[in-house]
Amino acid sequence: MAFIALLFALFSTGSCSSQVPLVMWSSEGYTLPQLVSPAAGHIISNVQLMAYLNSALGSAPHNMLLFLQDKLSKDDFTRYGGVFGNKQDSVFPNLESALQSSSSPLVLPALSWLGASAVPSLLQEKLGVSPLSVDPDTLEHLRFNASENTLLVINLPYSSGAYLSCQDVLRNNDEVIGKVLSIMKAQSVPYTAIYTGLKPSRVIEEPSLIVQSSMSRSLLQAVVDEVKPPLMFNSTRGPCIMLWAQNLNVSFSDKEWIDLGPSTFASGGSVSTSGSFCNETNSQLVLDYGSSVSPYNPFRLIFSMSQRRYPVSARNWFTLDTVELVFNTLTATYNGSHGIYAPAEYSFHCQNVNNFRNALLVPHAQNATQWRILFTDFQIQGFSILNGTTDFSYASDCAGFFTPGIWMGLITSLLMLLILTYGLHMIMQLRSMDRFDDPKGPSISVPQSE
Structure with a gap:
């Protein structure tokens, strides 16, 4: 049973x-x-x-x-x-x-x-x-x-x-x-x-995506952007690290943003994963752009991940420990372990990963504050990737359940409930008269001491 x-x-x-x-x-x-x-x-x-x-x-x-x-x-x-x-x-x-x-x-x-x-x-x-x-x-x-x-x-x-x-x-x-x-x-x-x-013995009919796409195209003539496949690093045992992002933007000292996405995910991109490795407890993805990011030559992004078992949750969790930005002969290190984590069999996804507003990447040294990092629609997985797959596992998203809108609704509801409770309490404290004047009888005498 x-x-x-x-x-x-x-x-x-x-x-x-x-x-x-x-x-x-x-x-x-x-x-x-x-x-x-x-x-x-x-x-x-x-x-x-x-x-x-x-x-x-x-x-x-x-x-x-x-x-x-x-x-x-x-x-x-x-x-x-x-x-x-x-x-x-x-x-x-x-x-x-x-x-x-x-x-x-x-x-x-x-x-x-x-x-x-x-x-x-x-x-x-x-x-x-x-x-x-x-x-x-x-x-x-x-x-x-x-x-x-x-x-x-x-x-x-x-x-x-x-x-x-x-x-x-x-x-x-x-x-x-x-x-x-x-x-x-x-x-x-x-x-x-x-x-x-x-x-299946029972099938729930779902709207056809082709029909929806055709209707949208006929009404709005919207152009669908081509979705690039994720970057995958393969070890001798098969795929072990996957990375995808809409944009990988970096900027030095408030200068113009440099998007590393086309060099990373486009077919024929100039990025190299030489130096990457993975095992049961640690994974490291090295994105070597060589001299393509002028004037910061050479230029590399390094994502270091680890996993360990936590007895409280009785499962393994992985964290993105550091993101290193290597340029010229210097290294800027950012700590991501406090906000970028997920169960080991899942991937991690976040719409906005940066180091300057609601930062998930915390600068580790003084020179790291000179760089601004902005990863849009960021998703990464460093463990538990099945052989032959080209898709991420189920994503653990960084967006919390209690959004600002939910908090506003909860606080407003609690305030209205408090007002209602106070009003009911005041109504219950009202007391009716317990003495009445009979016009045919003697007048009621109320002592002043009462």
Whole structure:
């Protein structure tokens, strides 16, 4: 039951517009390698899925069971998985039992459904064998060799018709999963299993970006600027540092701004990343512009990052420790660790990074105050970059939740609430007269002492 609740918690972070979930586990006694969990809301692409499978199948059994359902969405787990305490109503008891017996199941909440449809071909390429479609009755008569690669595909239906409800279909599919796993266990064959869908069972229609772009172009004739790809530094193990910005502006002693963006991100730019490095705890990106930034020759920008684990949050965080501006034979150093940080598996993004107004880069020495730095739409990531990816991970933004507008609204609301409370208090303190004059009786005599 705990694993179905875990599935619900993970699946609830992504959109269900065009993604399917993928669950992967191995038989008892075998452990899948620990992989970096995808960031909340991140959609796994085909390339990233291949990287996950390469890592997972490195030590896992190569007898592969692929439970391929016609349609599958996270809503199927949240509606029918018994995650709200109604365990008796769960339609996935066998899947739940398999996940509990596995020491390290892998859950990908949001996999591109185009990537999900390519799972059989990806496994075929990885294992080097052709897929074999089977059902439980056929599987009972087959014998397997644990030392040979096997790819078994068990196709599962999905229906919402009048004859059989979705809940009943999913319960029957879970029984098929249980039978197949029991057969493999009876033959003492180690296996690795994957449960996913060919396409989502529930799709939320979203406006077409092409239609929106066409309408905007016809109304405003707006010219869309070309988005340049991020700068990426690759080590021997693959990509490890990514950087992007709309503008990288620097200025010396209030002189004219120099934009380093075109030299950094444009194709055929003059920047060199020689001297950059990365490892598990430290990363350094060196942007060497040589003699292209006249008259400051040579000219370099150096971004130094580190990551460490903080027990309070129970996770690793990375910080941009320093930004060094090397010109001629001098170095201006800026400390960014107080404001530029993010979880290690995320990237950092900020619309405005500077050293003179609401500064995130604090001058470290006197000569650093002579330079002005302004990075617009700045984004950087120095750790946890997947092989084959060209996109940043989920971005941790520098913009705080309580903006000036929110603070104004909160303070105004609290002030009005205080006035209302004071008014109610004054009304409750009013006292009515407790003595009345009867015109037919004697006059009321009120002593002066009262």
